[in-house]
Amino acid sequence: MLAFAVHNQKLVMKERPLPKLRAGWALVRVRMAGICNTDIEILCGYHDFRGTPGHEFVGEVAEVRGASAQERARWRGRRVVGEINVSCSAYGYRPVCTFCRRGLKTHCARRTVLGIVGHDGAFAEYLTLPLENLHVVPDSVSDEQAVFVEPLAAACEILDQINISTFREAAVLGDGKLAQLIARVLRTKLPHVVMYGKHDKKLALVRRVGVKARRVRGDASDVKRLRESYGLVVEATGSPSGLALAQRLTEPRGTLVLKSTFHGTAPVETWPIVVKEITVIGSRCGPFAKALALLRSGKVDPAALITRTFSLAEAGLAIQFAQKNGAMKVLLKP
């Protein structure tokens, strides 16, 4: 099969044998894969990952191993998306770790992560995942929508972490791909959502779905200039400078959700968190079922965020394109 791998900060195309399957795992033919900022960070050395990147995908089950004949028949040919954290139990570790025992598989102490940590990902013709990670995509949801399930689930994670009914409005910092999904998810629950971003075109996208948008400079001057505050603020700029403004915009005793996972240190003043008694909630991977339900209901349609689709063979070009100013979601189609 065709698969890309990270080599010297570039994507290199390789011809590889089909991956072998463990019992209870599926071979999935990738129908479409999305490029995420994390993939770009991986190229820059994040997690020191040398395998095949890519963790956003929609695919089709090609083969299943070690399940009952009935189960194999149930899965084969189904269009699926897949949770990216592969936990203890899927590798046959016994006993499973304390986090898996508590049902926190995304925090499994021995997890691999599709296309990020120790497990080859979706920038290939095929990938493997445990059956327990797969979710069937309803027929009414297109590939172009389903490929967003992973980041949309990450946006939905916020709703699992806070009691959204206690808030009347929210601010989302950042106007990139994840921020756009977060604003759309919050807008399904709140009448007033305001996005703070640097790019007029990206802000225009979110205005179309009933989210207010405010242009900021993205530097320290914002912190001095802006006077409004919110009970709920989501930091999704992907940039070290976002946290200071996020703290500024969070009202005393407010909630600040952190979504940015850029690496490296940023100079941060933490006393506003203490003085305002802010609750800061780190938020990562989320519930696929909720994301699929949002797509199925039509309450969120992320397809407008697609900038361009490349063939898988052009993955190197695609990831360069994805880093260009103004690019939103870039897809790969094997």
Added chain:
Amino acid sequence: MLAFAVHNQKLVMKERPLPKLRAGWALVRVRMAGICNTDIEILCGYHDFRGTPGHEFVGEVAEVRGASAQERARWRGRRVVGEINVSCSAYGYRPVCTFCRRGLKTHCARRTVLGIVGHDGAFAEYLTLPLENLHVVPDSVSDEQAVFVEPLAAACEILDQINISTFREAAVLGDGKLAQLIARVLRTKLPHVVMYGKHDKKLALVRRVGVKARRVRGDASDVKRLRESYGLVVEATGSPSGLALAQRLTEPRGTLVLKSTFHGTAPVETWPIVVKEITVIGSRCGPFAKALALLRSGKVDPAALITRTFSLAEAGLAIQFAQKNGAMKVLLKP
């Protein structure tokens, strides 16, 4: 009256008239005042405060204005401690701010803070506070204990912010005055509390009250070296380097309480908060009634933390002494 004020990063002694009283306020004769790290930061320019510092005190009500004869009689001569945030209503602002309306007086948008923001404090023979801020000290609680009520209440604030019954153990980072009180308060609720600190003598103090103690270097090597983790971690080092270790010691989905209010920026990596989905809770002033109850019950006795008591006239000397390595609580006695 004798009162100290901040001038050119030093405490300067002054003779001043007795402060005038607003209706509903009390004149309090200071019996004893404590020196806090915030006072030292104020000397260095924190909040640009030029008045009389000092916010930890026990005193005696000397005069009350604008209350009923019955209420005046009830207060006069009573030994009291006082909450340091003075809210809208005490200054007669109408309507009161949204935070006061929600009962969050410590977050009042127009508050002054005793000895810190816009209101003269306890490094003087007398101070003023609204009656609504005062709490009577039970006879069984000594001045040497009562002078700790303000920082002890700040430690108790943690118990109001988290559901302590969901934790079995906790780590406290820092071995200074506030960290010592926090460890004692947590120990009243949890069988296992571990303090991480740099000073053998300070760690020895906490071991005596059933808290485990672990010596660390207080630099980046701790983050690499330590392997244990906790569901609940309290950062009270007062130092920018504390946050990285605190993040390291907090387990996935754990709670990290921030108590340090040092000013200035620190280089911080925030991705561990996101990847581990840590909840970070900023924590400041707390419930005086709970602190008094702890002292009265004998469950916490902070008197062992007193290093030395100076006369008020020696306040300049005392605040220098308080900055010496190994000094814990330093008191002033008018």
